[in-house]
Amino acid sequence: MVSRSHDYVLSHEGPGALLLDAAESTFSDAVQEKVWRVAADLSRFSGVLETVPGMNNLMVVFDPLVADDMALSQAIRGLWEEADLQLPPGRIVDVPVIYGGEDGIDLADFALAKAMPVEEIIRRHTAPLYSVAAVGAMPGFVYLSGLDPVLAAPRLANPRNGVPKGSVIIGGTQAGIMPVTAPSGWHILGRTSLDLFDPHRARPAYFKPGDRIRFVPELSQ
Template sequence: MSENPPRLSMEGAGAVLFDVAGAVFSDALQARIWSLAAGVKALDGVSEAVPGMNNLMVVFDPLAIAPETVEQALLDRWSVGETARIEGRVIEIAVDYGGAGGEDLPDFAARLGLDVEEVVRRHTAPSYSVAAVGAMPGFVYLSGLDPTLATPRRAVPRMRAAVGSVMIGGAQAGIMPVTAPTGWHILGHTDSVLFNPAAEVPVLCRPGDRIRFVARSLTR
């Protein structure tokens, strides 16, 4: 497997970003990122190790551990090449495609030269992997999208995307855990709750989980 050499950058005095992302997301590299996160989080002085898409943000106390020590530990652990084996859950997400909750579906399909039924078929066919959770509470970055559905984000972001919006942005699929602005294309809506701050476990999904979208309805 070819890979980019790790890039490290300080993000303030108490955080470092470890980045191996290339032009195309790699599930194999992501499994190594998960392993790296588990290993570096055990270091004294490290408070958080948050996986992103083929990258890792490490937050630490600079009074307890030197930045150079954190960076060297990341490079040393990465060179070992350990891969995490996460036994994630399979989570089904029922989606109502099109209509008021999926307002971009007709134009999205037309742009690709497909009918809406074919877009839904291709969107529901894969088993998606939760590569990372972030950007907003409970937001899942999903790998596994059919590459024929990969579409650049909207030129003009929508200022209000409803919680539960099922979307595509670039080569990724996602679900809005809260109501917020987005430039992603909204294909449908789900009632599944991805983020509940009152719950014992506030987020529905964790890295390594698998998601299957199931079409509950389709409104043209």
């Protein structure tokens, strides 16, 4: 089943999941706020097991023995049309970053490709107040909106097998932080000591959608 509206598509992803996709050619912060609101409202519905916000999309996982898919689809459509964007503000967290050198192995080449001094790249990277649009891809990974468009860059043609935990990275029009060492084709500008994921914490992922991040330059030890 696929239901289309003027600004989203709602489709089944197997017998126990629905995907609301409102993504267009460019990311929209306003659409993302609606995604967060609908996710929060749906989490209280009987039979809904999990709501997973993505980049301008939302996966809703439900128990088909408890929740009727047609009724749930109708509820999703209604919540989307009526979503109140007045969300409580998320936390603002300063994230210390050591830029360049061994901690940011792509910074010099990135600056060269942008025809800018390294200092200007750092200034532009630390200027915005980023928003955690979504958490996913790997445990605790944050997709950040708010990157200066001048710093947008295609991902590497040949991804690295092991980008270190804590790496502060850019891929396309988004910024991110590696919560664990894992493969990635994003550009590494620096590193933070902040631990984004710890399975032993009450809330393993340090950030949640709606939190905001400010990168703060830190001198190398």
